[in-house]
Amino acid sequence: MVEAMDKPALILALHxxxxxxxxxxxxxxxxxxxxxxxxxxxLVVPNFHKHNDLDKHPQLRHQLDARLAHxxxxxxxxxxxxxxxxxxxxxxxxxxxxxxxxEGEFYDLSQEAALVRLRQGIELFQRHDWPLAGFVAPxxxxxxxxxxxxxxxxxxxxxxxxxxxxxxxxxxxxxxxxVWSARSAWRRGxxxxxxxxxxxxxxxxxxxxxxxxxxxxxxxxxxxxWLQTLERxxxxxxxxxxxxRWLVLQSERLEHAA
Numbered sequence: 001m002v003e004a005m006d007k008p009a010l011i012l013a014l015h016x017x018x019x020x021x022x023x024x025x026x027x028x029x030x031x032x033x034x035x036x037x038x039x040x041x042x043l044v045v046p047n048f049h050k051h052n053d054l055d056k057h058p059q060l061r062h063q064l065d066a067r068l069a070h071x072x073x074x075x076x077x078x079x080x081x082x083x084x085x086x087x088x089x090x091x092x093x094x095x096x097x098x099x100x101x102x103e104g105e106f107y108d109l110s111q112e113a114a115l116v117r118l119r120q121g122i123e124l125f126q127r128h129d130w131p132l133a134g135f136v137a138p139x140x141x142x143x144x145x146x147x148x149x150x151x152x153x154x155x156x157x158x159x160x161x162x163x164x165x166x167x168x169x170x171x172x173x174x175x176x177x178x179v180w181s182a183r184s185a186w187r188r189g190x191x192x193x194x195x196x197x198x199x200x201x202x203x204x205x206x207x208x209x210x211x212x213x214x215x216x217x218x219x220x221x222x223x224x225x226w227l228q229t230l231e232r233x234x235x236x237x238x239x240x241x242x243x244x245r246w247l248v249l250q251s252e253r254l255e256h257a258a
Contacts (some may be wrong), residue, residue: 007237008204008205008208008237008238008239009205009208009238009240009241010208010230010233010239010241011041011175011207011208011209011237011242012032012040012041012074012210012230013040013041013043013206013209013211014029014042014043014212015077015211015212016045016077016081016214017042017043017045017064018045018081019048019052019054019060020052021214022060022147023049025214027217027223028212028227032137035231035234037071037240038234039070039071039073039245040067041072041073041074041242041243042072042075043075043136043168044064044074044075045080045081045138046076046080046120046124048080050082051081053126053230061128063103073131073133074125074240075113075134075135075136075243076118076121076122076130076134077138078103078105078106078117078136078138079117079118079120081105081138081175082103082105082138083092090172093170102160105117105138106136106137106138106142107142107143107225108143109145111146112145113145114143114146114148114149114150116195118135118146118150118153122154124129132246133155133157133172133243134158134159135153135155135157135245137152140159140160152196153167153250157242157244157247162176163175164246167246173247175246176205176207176209177208177209177211178198178208178211179212180195182214182216182219183215191222193227195229203236207246208238210229210230217255223226234246
């Protein structure tokens with residue numbers, strides 16, 4: 001067990017999982033499955049953009065059941081994954097909610113509003129007997145109200161692009177992640193340059209996270225990059241695991257050290 005804890009890890013996370021994005025991921029997932037036992041953390045949106053209600057898509061739920069049986073993890077990823085808060089009133093809010101992203105659903109929510117959506121998401125997981133440990137806010141943006149709401153709920157972790165946070169106290173754990181902006185050719189080119197440099201910088205990091213989005217799957221350049229990067233990191237000796245599994249191993253490491 002100590003040896004397993006000391007081995008560097010790799011976490012593969014697929015964002016924005018919903019009925020409208022499921023097909024985007026399937027060729028990639030088939031290629032990942034062909035590599036062997038590579039567990040995936042699926043970031044599931046209960047009702048993507050308010051017209052992809054998972055309760056109305058039994059086939060997708062059955063497929064997610066199968067992924068759980070395969071050893072994967074399902075994580076709550078917002079509720080609607082769209083920003084439906086009132087129009088921004090300050091330059092900073094306008095930048096964060098209209099230029100940086102239109103999908104920062106939890107960026108401006110009060111504690112009460114965040115609790116409602118989080119509890120609805122938890123209830124969906126409970127209805128379908130899906131184990132749930134973590135919540136990831138769309139675009140990794142959380143208001144202070146969201147943070148306070150998370151402290152009240154039976155979840156064990158949340159994350160941003162470079163850290164995992166244990167709940168309820170938000171203990172930060174460094175967990176560097178590669179992520180692309182793939183909406184245009186120049187963004188894809190720049191993303192590869194940045195990611196190559198970061199991968200080299202993090203070659204000795206205890207864990208590296210790969211955060212993929214559906215748009216990455218719609219372009220051969222970005223899809224090929226993710227497959228090649230995954231294979232390269234596996235060949236380097238990194239152990240693939242879900243977010244929950246990695247956090248459990250970190251707890252065991254601390255207990256062993258004590």
